[in-house]
Amino acid sequence: MKKRLFLSVFAGLLLAGNASAEPLKIGYSDWPGWVAWEIAIEKHMFEKVGVDVQFEWFDYVASMDAFAAGQLDAVTMTNGDALVTGATGAQNVMILINDYSNGNDMIVGAPGINSITDLKGKKVGVELGFVDHLLLLNGLEKAGMTESDVELVNVPTNETPQVLASGQVDAVGAWQPSSGQALQLVPGSKPIYTSADEPGLIYDVLAVSPSSLAAHKDEWKKVIDAWYMAVDYLNDPKTRDDAISIMAARVGVEPEVYKAFIDGTKILTKEEAQAFMKKADGFGSLYGSTEIADKFNVDNKVYADKQTVENYIDPSLLLGE
Numbered sequence: 001m002k003k004r005l006f007l008s009v010f011a012g013l014l015l016a017g018n019a020s021a022e023p024l025k026i027g028y029s030d031w032p033g034w035v036a037w038e039i040a041i042e043k044h045m046f047e048k049v050g051v052d053v054q055f056e057w058f059d060y061v062a063s064m065d066a067f068a069a070g071q072l073d074a075v076t077m078t079n080g081d082a083l084v085t086g087a088t089g090a091q092n093v094m095i096l097i098n099d100y101s102n103g104n105d106m107i108v109g110a111p112g113i114n115s116i117t118d119l120k121g122k123k124v125g126v127e128l129g130f131v132d133h134l135l136l137l138n139g140l141e142k143a144g145m146t147e148s149d150v151e152l153v154n155v156p157t158n159e160t161p162q163v164l165a166s167g168q169v170d171a172v173g174a175w176q177p178s179s180g181q182a183l184q185l186v187p188g189s190k191p192i193y194t195s196a197d198e199p200g201l202i203y204d205v206l207a208v209s210p211s212s213l214a215a216h217k218d219e220w221k222k223v224i225d226a227w228y229m230a231v232d233y234l235n236d237p238k239t240r241d242d243a244i245s246i247m248a249a250r251v252g253v254e255p256e257v258y259k260a261f262i263d264g265t266k267i268l269t270k271e272e273a274q275a276f277m278k279k280a281d282g283f284g285s286l287y288g289s290t291e292i293a294d295k296f297n298v299d300n301k302v303y304a305d306k307q308t309v310e311n312y313i314d315p316s317l318l319l320g321e
Contacts, residue, residue, distance in 0.1 A: 024052065025056060025071070026072065027063035028058070028076045031176075031265070036234060037230065039243050040230040042246050043229075048226070049225045064085050067085065068089065073212040074092075077205060079094060079290045079312075082094055083297055083307050090209075092209060095224070098205060098268070100199055100276075104261060105195035107124070107172070107193040107194070108173075108191055108192070109170065111188030113170055113171055116140060119192075120145065120149050123150070123169040125160055125163045125171070131175070153169050157174050165182075199266070201289065224317055230243075278315070
């Protein structure tokens with residue numbers, strides 16, 4: 001009896017050990033603030049801080065689908081899409097702000113369209129309910145216009161360059177690399193409003209499942225530590241070129257071209273991110289920006305019910321609480 005009890009306890013401990021030895025599975029996709037994770041991967045920074053991770057590369061929407069299906073412990077998303085994912089059943093908690101978009105999200109006008117006001121009565125191709133729809137509304141509001149002043153055409157973001165080139169629309173809303181492709185494909189086109197005009201409109205984050213965060217809080221703290229090692233490597237003039245080469249190779253772009261993508265993304269230092277993690281109204285806080293995104297999502301029937309934003313943000317790991 002004692003022997004069987006001992007074996008049972010030993011087996012339980014062994015299973016528990018194996019469970020804890022499972023790597024944290026993180027889905028990431030093609031956005032400079034998330035491609036920067038590649039630096040930590042290539043330079044073995046996770047090993048240095050003592051955490052076992054498994055990064056999986058996806059198209060953006062597919063990464064959120066995989067997270068919703070329970071295949072990932074965490075996923076890289078915008079703060080607005082974290083709400084969408086949670087409202088449709090896959091609860092998540094934002095524990096880290098990687099960056100905010102600082103120009104890579106654009107409203108690109110066809111030749112002859114030089115400002116937002118030029119869009120009055122024109123067609124704009126944008127993926128409805130996504131972040132560049134919100135960017136467009138923000139630009140229209142600043143110009144004293146509303147959504148009713150333009151005709152929206154629902155276009156998947158990756159198809160916006162071709163749709164602009166075809167002449168079906170007068171402008172498109174897209175993020176990099178699609179926004180840059182639109183500018184290259186259509187001579188004379190230009191960005192008429194970008195995320196640099198409203199810093200904090202779009203925050204890019206690491207969102208974790210509540211169960212994984214509860215079970216592995218110390219490990220997620222180490223993931224954040226590795227992230228800031230990567231940010232330091234990118235910001236250090238001595239290693240910046242190597243960091244950009246690593247990121248560019250991940251997405252198959254020449255390093256010189258990729259530098260422009262990084263310039264349009266404000267990848268945050270720890271001190272900068274900590275400031276944005278504090279509660280405040282407006283775009284200067286993750287909380288305030290996410291409240292605005294929640295209103296946008298409900299107004300555009302992305303989901304039906306207002307979300308409790310505080311449930312989606314845990315600043316404790318970043319703020320050291």
